[in-house]
Amino acid sequence: MSSVVLEFENNNNPYAMRKLVIEDFLSHANEYVEENSAVIDLAKSISAAGVKPKDAAHVACAIHAGCDYFLSTDDRLLKYKDSRIQIMNPVDFVVKGGTP
Numbered sequence: 001m002s003s004v005v006l007e008f009e010n011n012n013n014p015y016a017m018r019k020l021v022i023e024d025f026l027s028h029a030n031e032y033v034e035e036n037s038a039v040i041d042l043a044k045s046i047s048a049a050g051v052k053p054k055d056a057a058h059v060a061c062a063i064h065a066g067c068d069y070f071l072s073t074d075d076r077l078l079k080y081k082d083s084r085i086q087i088m089n090p091v092d093f094v095v096k097g098g099t100p
Contacts, residue, residue, distance in 0.1 A: 002029035003061035
């Protein structure tokens with residue numbers, strides 16, 4: 001899954017090589033979430049729960065796309081709980097096979 005938020009962040013990536021690698025990675029996504037009122041409203045409600053706005057936008061896109069998991073290394077974001085998606089550390093996801 002890719003999104004307008006991922007694309008925006010990568011377009012502002014100051015590291016050319018990383019930017020190219022991420023562009024290639026995102027080009028393999030089979031779904032793309034555009035900015036829309038449902039995503040914006042969802043991001044606002046997630047942000048109101050204490051999640052930083054950019055992180056809330058990422059999570060909102062993932063929920064909107066119907067993702068089961070959202071992987072992050074951000075300790076603060078990992079504390080956010082939502083019945084629609086499991087937010088996990090990537091290492092825990094691999095080790096535990098997607099079970100929190």
